[in-house]
Every structure is written in C-alpha cells, then in structure tokens.
C-alpha cells in the first residue's frame with residue numbers, strides 16, 4: 001500500500017530521532033500537532049441553495065514562534081494530509097532559522113467549478129470559522145495550492161472586520177497594495193537560485209557556466225530558471241505539463257515564456273528539440289531542478305539521472321527509494337524544505353514589515369533573502385558533513401535540533 005504523507009512524515013522523524021538520539025519524550029510530542037480544527041462552512045451558492053464545505057487548520061508546533069503555513073483549496077484534501085503538511089512546515093521554518101512554527105490549512109472544494117462570488121463567500125466563511133485560532137502572534141496563513149493573493153485579501157478583510165481594526169500580519173502572500181512584500185511573488189525561485197549557487201561551490205561546479213534543466217515552468221520553475229540564467233547558467237532544458245524542450249546551446253527563458261504565453265506550451269520552441277518529461281529528467285546536465293509535482297524521480301528512473309546536483313523546487317519530487325539511489329550514486333539532492341524555503345522566508349519578511357508598519361524596497365528584500373538562504377544552506381551542509389548523511393536528513397537534523405532546543409528551554413518536557 002502507498003505511504004500516506006503522514007506515514008512519510010513519521011518515518012522521516014523516526015529516522016532523524018534515531019540518528020541524533022532524540023529524547024523519546026520530545027519525539028512523542030513531535031509526532032502530533034498541538035491542535036487540529038475541523039470546520040463546516042455553509043456557503044450560499046449561486047443557485048440559491050446552501051452547500052456546506054469541510055475545512056481544516058492544523059497547528060503542529062509553535063516552540064519557535066507563531067504557526068505558519070498555507071491554505072489549500074482542493075477536492076482531495078484530507079485532515080491527515082493537512083496534519084502532515086503542518087509538520088513539514090515546522091521543519092521548513094526551522095531550517096530557514098525563522099522564528100515561526102508549523103501550520104497548514106485545507107478546504108475540501110473544487111475551486112475550478114466555483115464562481116468568483118462562491119469562492120469569496122467560501123474564503124470568508126472559512127476564515128470566520130477559524131478566526132479564534134489565527135492572528136499575527138498566533139497563526140499566520142498564506143497561499144498554497146489553488147489559493148493566491150486574492151484569497152489572502154479576503155481572509156485579511158474578514159479578520160479585520162472581526163477585530164474592528166487593521167492587522168495585516170494575520171496572513172502573508174497578500175497583494176503589495178494592502179501590506180504584501182515586494183519580491184514575494186518570485187521569492188521561491190529566487191531563494192532556490194541562491195541555494196544552487198552555494199551548493200555548486202561545494203561541489204566544484206562553476207556556477208556561471210553550469211548547465212541547468214528545469215521540470216515545470218510555473219511560478220517556481222520559471223523564476224528558478226530566470227534567476228539562474230541571470231547568474232550566467234545555461235538553461236538547456238525546460239518543460240511544462242505537455243512536455244519539454246532541449247537545446248544544448250542554451251534557451252532564453254524570457255523567449256520561451258513569451259512563446260508559452262502565445263501557444264499554450266513550451267514544445268516546438270524554435271531551435272529546440274522536443275523531449276518528453278521523462279527524457280527531460282535524464283538529460284546530461286550539471287543541475288536538475290524538478291519544480292512541478294511530487295514523485296517525479298523514483299526507483300525506476302533514479303539510476304538514469306545524469307545531473308551532479310538536484311535541487312527540489314517542488315515539494316516531494318524525489319521518493320525515499322530514489323533518494324537512496326541518488327545518494328549511492330554521489331548525486332547531491334538539496335531537499336525541498338531547504339531548496340524552496342525562499343517563499344516562506346519572504347513571507348516572514350512580509351510579516352516583519354507588517355508588524356513594524358515600515359516597508360522595505362525590493363533590493364533590500366532580495367539582499368536579506370540571499371543572506372538567509374546562504375546561512376540555512378551552510379547550517380545544513382555542516383550537519384551533512386558532521387553526521388555523514390544525505391542532505392535531506394541533514395536538513396531534518398538541523399530542524400529537529402532547533403525545535404527541540406526551543407521546546408526544552410520552554411520546559412515542555
């Protein structure tokens with residue numbers, strides 16, 4: 001039977017606990033969220049009938065600071081999945097060394113079949129139902145699958161109605177006009193490019209000349225490719241859900257994006273060869289960035305990967321078995337909780353700006369993100385050399401050590 005996300009989160013925690021000889025009482029506490037709220041939200045649909053939607057908010061750990069994590073709108077979202085995602089958020093915030101804990105939310109719905117008005121009423125209804133457990137010093141939601149700055153603006157407005165005054169720090173990923181941060185939109189790809197630069201240094205890859213393949217050409221894939229191209233890397237392969245393209249001489253990221261906007265896909269881009277998404281992953285290159293979906297590198301194709309460095313732009317693109325194969329092959333995999341932490345780190349910057357009501361220019365946000373990502377990478381790399389484990393486990397070790405230190409200082413056990 002396939003492992004659930006919660007099983008996977010537990011297996012990772014157990015392995016980490018064994019390596020660092022974690023206090024069994026701490027281990028027991030970390031297995032569960034502190035609180036999971038389930039709400040039923042009545043929404044007046046456009047046909048005049050009320051439909052009730054189920055929603056969740058899981059708050060895993062707040063030893064380091066308020067809970068933090070997105071809200072996904074998806075027909076298959078479950079409470080168990082949201083619980084697992086909130087655990088991963090605890091680790092992601094801890095790896096980035098930001099003073100926030102782990103949370104996650106979900107609403108069981110099919111947003112693609114709903115009108116704008118129905119979506120707004122659902123968003124407001126969900127936030128009103130969880131308003132007593134969120135807040136700028138308590139739990140700070142953000143966008144996730146099928147949610148965006150638009151939903152964050154509705155969440156914020158609903159919360160402010162309840163408070164009777166403006167408190168923009170209750171959500172991040174807001175539009176800039178109402179308290180969002182400059183640079184938040186592209187932050188995940190930007191952060192990934194900084195981590196790629198640091199990892200390349202350690203592996204002796206000349207970053208300015210590195211050849212790069214990116215799977216997925218959405219928010220994370222496009223910005224990762226764009227910023228790495230700005231660093232001088234040669235982007236030789238790109239793909240979207242319809243398939244990929246390859247040009248050993250290099251592709252212009254902007255030109256491919258314009259082409260995709262005009263034609264609906266990247267394939268048949270002039271001068272490039274079409275490849276399938278499977279072939280794309282197996283191209284010879286210095287750096288491979290899976291930035292589309294989970295479970296793309298598996299035990300079936302791991303031994304065909306020819307990159308020297310893999311950076312997980314997507315969440316969970318490498319299965320545990322594939323991870324072991326790549327480690328044996330000497331290919332470094334920078335795990336999602338480090339490689340794509342630029343998004344949540346810039347959310348942290350947004351929250352800080354909201355609390356001080358003073359906003360930084362774009363360049364300052366980018367500079368601060370660069371410093372933060374370099375520090376996070378070096379912390380993980382130190383654990384990687386100290387414990388002689390793969391980078392994923394090194395990141396878990398850094399995170400669990402940081403969280404449990406805070407728990408101990410607070411006297412939780």
Ligand code: NAD
Pocket residue numbers: 188215216217218219220221239240241242277291292293294313314315316340343
């Ligand atoms: P997105 O919807 O903007 O883009 C996804 C891209 O993947 C699209 O180009 C799509 O065409 C492509 N795609 C879909 N199926 C594919 C397939 N089978 N093969 C190849 N490409 C395929 O999404 P996103 O925001 O870029 O997120 C991508 C991944 O990164 C997800 O795992 C997400 O959870 C993770 N992530 C995103 C952020 C963020 O800030 N957006 C932060 C952290 C992690």
